Amino acid sequence: MCRFLCLLLLPILLFSASIKPFKWNDGESFLTFLERKKLPLAIYYNLDKEDQKLTEDIPYNANCQMLLNDKHLIQQILIPVNDELQLQIYLTPKRKYGLKVVPIISETHSEVLYLPIQSVPYDDILNATGSKNLAATFVKMFKGKVNFKSDLKVGDPLVLVYDQKYRLGKPFSMPEIHGAMIDMGGKHFAMYRHSDGRFYDAKGGQYEKFLFKAPICSPRITSGFTKSRWHPVLHRYRAHVGVDFGARPGTPILATGEGKICFEGFSRGYGNTIKIHHSNGYISLYAHQKAFKSGIHLGSSVKQGDVIGYVGSTGLSSGPHLHFGMYIGSTPIDPLSVMKKKTEGFSGKERRVFLAIRDKLDRIFRQKLSSKPVAHKYVDFQDIYYVDSGTFKPKPF
Ligand SMILES: [Zn+2]
Incomplete structure (x- = not known):
């Protein structure tokens, strides 16, 4: 990981370049964004499936940064996908664009x-x-x-x-x-x-x-929540913003708490998906469903424990399981941290x-x-930007 970091992230001082902060548009897909910025769509198509899926996780209003040179050519764009990982679009010395998933320096x-x-x-x-x-x-x-x-x-x-x-x-x-x-x-x-x-x-x-209550009877966790993990075999950063419960196809899926259905539909990655909006701003997500329970529609009110659908393997899924996510607004949190505990x-x-x-x-x-200290004052730290450059030699740690 250290080698990876020092190869990719080398801070340089920028004199003629300019930084443009911007917010990710609500609902904009990564491909539309590339088109709008006149960037090659190959940036997206050259990614593997998992990294393509990660681009769907970009939260709306995400605080992004764009670095332009004195000729207004895009040198780099940083797009956070959660609070630990970000997408880095960069221009190589050979004037080609690439994309990497890198940890957020914080x-x-x-x-x-x-x-x-x-x-x-x-x-x-x-x-x-x-x-x-x-x-x-x-x-x-x-x-x-x-x-x-x-x-x-x-x-x-x-x-x-x-x-x-x-x-x-x-x-x-x-x-x-x-x-x-x-x-x-x-x-x-x-x-x-x-x-x-x-x-x-x-x-x-x-x-x-x-x-909240478990979304399935006798739950068996097969994969936990992580915002950033280094995959030792793929040599890449991965994130899993939910908990996977292993279960037979057709197992009833239960509403984790009282709320209103705020999404019911199909997404490429998550397959048949339901989202429930709870009070306090929590949103729960149930992915890869085989089918929704009849009578469950957008806007339906549900109580804790109500059946909303059935376990399946739709979308990008390796086998039948329930992917269960929990969000505060658009920020994913570990669902287990808000589950009922006796x-x-x-x-x-x-x-x-x-x-x-x-x-x-x-x-x-x-x-x-x-x-009785003086009321806390917000300190504005000096901005530090990290720019990818293939021309620098890696510094040994
Ligand atoms: Zn999952």
Whole structure:
């Protein structure tokens, strides 16, 4: 992997070139994009099936970058497909275009936000950090626990402890929140992220009321969720943005939670596919179905556990299985992280782990509250661009 990286990614300083950021058009296919940019369609047709499939994963509104030389010739385009992999279209010294799937170069910063409320938490967090994801996650964490409208006053402080990834100097992907606290007139409310990735209050009670159920009876996982993995045989980067459940053809597929059917149709990669829009912005996806259950249509409401279709092998599939995906908006998340889990408070070793996490976060909260730092300011990192060039010699690591 190291050899791969140093062969491909060599940073150079750019003086005459210009960078054009742009957003991926909603619903635009990769081929249409190439046509529009007057790039050779061979870029797509020369890819193998798996990489072609990856181009279907480009989320709408993805933040892309285009590098042009002084003659406005496209030198490079970077298109993220998820928060770890991106497509890199590049011009070789022989003036031919190629495409590679490369890891996204990102930096993770651990940040602590201290903020006295000015208007409402969502607006204040967005103004301070520029991150909609952070603001929305914070509000979601305290939903049903506290009433911001009636209990919160101007000047009440909040503290957020989180990791944020930066790509090309800008925050991207979902922030990973470790804990958050809000002080309302001297009354503290805090939420802590346990090692299982879920949020709990100080007593270890779970806040997430909205939990999903397995989409199949007696589930057997044959392939897990990964945003980036190096395939040792193919020598390529691959992603699997869902969980595969092995099952006999015809096995009923169950709605993972209550919601509305927001897609029912055929896609080249996923075959017969249903998507369900749940509350809280979650979308679940059920691919490779043999058939849909009759009466299930676009716009139908379903309850948790309702049969929606039957396991099959349609689309690009090696055998009968259910590919099950879960998304927040257009961002894929690990479905298993939001599945129902039976916990009645922590005990034994798990309790000790939780208490250690809680106490560590409480120390950070206390320290920030007593030192009353200046409200966090968003730091704009210097942009770094990586350009492929076959003329440079690889630097040994
Ligand atoms: Zn799959």
